[in-house]
Amino acid sequence: MAPKITEEMRQALNQQPDRPLKIEDDQTQKTYLLIPQENFRQWMDDELRRELQIGFDEADAGQVAAWNVESILKEAHLRHAAKSE
Numbered sequence: 001m002a003p004k005i006t007e008e009m010r011q012a013l014n015q016q017p018d019r020p021l022k023i024e025d026d027q028t029q030k031t032y033l034l035i036p037q038e039n040f041r042q043w044m045d046d047e048l049r050r051e052l053q054i055g056f057d058e059a060d061a062g063q064v065a066a067w068n069v070e071s072i073l074k075e076a077h078l079r080h081a082a083k084s085e
Contacts, residue, residue, distance in 0.1 A: 009034065019043075 005013075012021050013034065020033040020043060035043055058064070 005034070 009021065009023065013036075020035040023032045023034055024030075025032070
């Protein structure tokens with residue numbers, strides 16, 4: 001299923017063609033992003049680079065800590081189980 005965009009969405013997209021449009025669902029309180037398919041890969045690459053740069057900058061500033069993969073996985077499993085309930 002491919003729902004059609006509204007005129008309101010089309011106008012908002014035209015006002016900010018270089019970034020995704022946030023769409024809010026007033027029934028579920030969820031926010032969605034609408035982005036042209038041909039721009040999606042570049043947007044994802046830019047977001048990943050931005051987030052990685054934050055980590056690199058923190059590491060360069062000495063803001064690092066030891067981490068344990070097993071404890072991280074355990075916490076992730078606990079969070080997932082809590083969401084499933």
